[in-house]
Amino acid sequence: MFNYFDDLAGRQLTGATLTREEAHAILESTDDQLLEVAAAAARLRRAHFSNTVKVNYLVNLKSGLCPEDCTYCSQRLGSAAQILKYTWLKPEDAVAQATTGIRAGASRVCMVASGKGPSDRDVDRVAGMVSELKDQHPDVEVCACLGILKEGQAGRLKAAGVDAYNHNLNTSEEMYADICSTHEFSDRVRTVEQAKDAGLSPCSGVIVGMGESHDQLIDAVFALRELGSDSIPVNFLMPFDGTPLEGTWLLTPAACLRVLALVRFACPATELRMAGGREMHLRTLQPLALHVANSLFLGDYLTSEGQEATADLDMIADNGFVVLGSNQDQETDDGAPSPEGSLTIRRRGAGTSMAPNA
Structure with a gap:
C-alpha cells in the first residue's frame, strides 16, 4: 500500500527539499x-544519526x-513569575554545575545568561569560565547563549574556546512583533550570522504553542x-504564571510530535533537539x-525543572539508543491541551544551595 510519508522520506534521502505543501501535509x-x-x-533520523x-x-x-519584553519568557521585564533571580555565578560555581552534567553523560554544555546581549566585560567573564571548563x-563542547551580539564579540568567544552559539529565531518574522517589541527578528538573524562568520556552530530554534498558525x-x-542552523532546539511553550502567555495551553502530544517531524523533514541532517517543555507537552x-x-537537554532548564536525569537516560536506553560519546556509542542491533499546574519552578542547581538535577 502506498505510504505518502514514507515516500516523502525516500525523496528526502535522495536530496529533495521539503515544500510548503508537504510541510502542511505533515502538520495536518x-x-x-x-x-x-x-x-x-x-x-531520516536513523540515516543521519x-x-x-x-x-x-x-x-x-x-x-x-532581563530588560527585554518577550511575552513567552519568565525572565522578561515585568515578569511576576516566581523564578530564581540572581546575578552572575562565580566561575568556580559555573564550572561545578557544568561538571555535574558532563559526568551524567552530556557532551555539550550550554552556558546561558539572561539579558538583551553581553557587554564586553560579560564576554570576558564567560571566556574565563569556558577556559577553566x-x-x-x-573534550566537551561549549555553546554560549548570551543574547544579541555586538560586532567582534562572536570572534572573541570563538578565540576563548566556545564551540557554538545559540540564539533562537523563536517564531516567524511575521509573528515576531506579537511576542517582542524591544528588538526585532532581524536582530536575531544577524546574531546567528555573526556567530557563523566567526566560525561558531550556529544553534537556533523555535518555540511552539504561542498561537502561531x-x-x-x-x-x-x-x-x-x-x-x-547546525542544531535546532524545538521548545514547547511553558506558560509561566506571571507572564503575558500564562494559561496558554494550545498543544497536544500528537501536535508536538508533528512539529518535530516537520523539522526533521525540512532539515534531515540537522541535529534536532526536543527542548524546554517536552515533559509537560x-x-x-x-x-x-x-x-x-x-x-535533548538532560536535567533542568533555565527557570523550570525537567524530569529526573536518570529517567531520561533510561528512556534513551529503553528505546535502543546510546548516548553520543559514551562507550556504547556504536551501531547495535538492539535496539489534549496540557493540564494547568504541571510546571515546576526550578529551585535546585545554579544559584541555589541545592544539588542540580543530573
Whole structure:
C-alpha cells in the first residue's frame, strides 16, 4: 500500500527539499497517520544519526532581571513569575554545575545568561569560565547563549574556546512583533550570522504553542533551514504564571510530535533537539519523539525543572539508543491541551544551595 510519508522520506534521502505543501501535509496529518509520520521521520533520523542521542546540559549563569519584553519568557521585564533571580555565578560555581552534567553523560554544555546581549566585560567573564571548563574537560563542547551580539564579540568567544552559539529565531518574522517589541527578528538573524562568520556552530530554534498558525510555523522552520542552523532546539511553550502567555495551553502530544517531524523533514541532517517543555507537552510520547529527534537537554532548564536525569537516560536506553560519546556509542542491533499546574519552578542547581538535577 502506498505510504505518502514514507515516500516523502525516500525523496528526502535522495536530496529533495521539503515544500510548503508537504510541510502542511505533515502538520495536518490525521491521528490515524501519526505513526506513519513518525516512522518516516525516524528513517531520516536513523540515516543521519544512527542510534545515537546527543545529551546537552544547561547552566544558567544569570537568571531573571532581563530588560527585554518577550511575552513567552519568565525572565522578561515585568515578569511576576516566581523564578530564581540572581546575578552572575562565580566561575568556580559555573564550572561545578557544568561538571555535574558532563559526568551524567552530556557532551555539550550550554552556558546561558539572561539579558538583551553581553557587554564586553560579560564576554570576558564567560571566556574565563569556558577556559577553566575546557582545562578540566577538554573534550566537551561549549555553546554560549548570551543574547544579541555586538560586532567582534562572536570572534572573541570563538578565540576563548566556545564551540557554538545559540540564539533562537523563536517564531516567524511575521509573528515576531506579537511576542517582542524591544528588538526585532532581524536582530536575531544577524546574531546567528555573526556567530557563523566567526566560525561558531550556529544553534537556533523555535518555540511552539504561542498561537502561531501552521504557515507561520513553516515560515520559521524554513527560515532556520535557509540560515543553515547546525542544531535546532524545538521548545514547547511553558506558560509561566506571571507572564503575558500564562494559561496558554494550545498543544497536544500528537501536535508536538508533528512539529518535530516537520523539522526533521525540512532539515534531515540537522541535529534536532526536543527542548524546554517536552515533559509537560509530549508527555507519554517522549519515547516516540526520540525516534524523530536525536538530541535533548538532560536535567533542568533555565527557570523550570525537567524530569529526573536518570529517567531520561533510561528512556534513551529503553528505546535502543546510546548516548553520543559514551562507550556504547556504536551501531547495535538492539535496539489534549496540557493540564494547568504541571510546571515546576526550578529551585535546585545554579544559584541555589541545592544539588542540580543530573
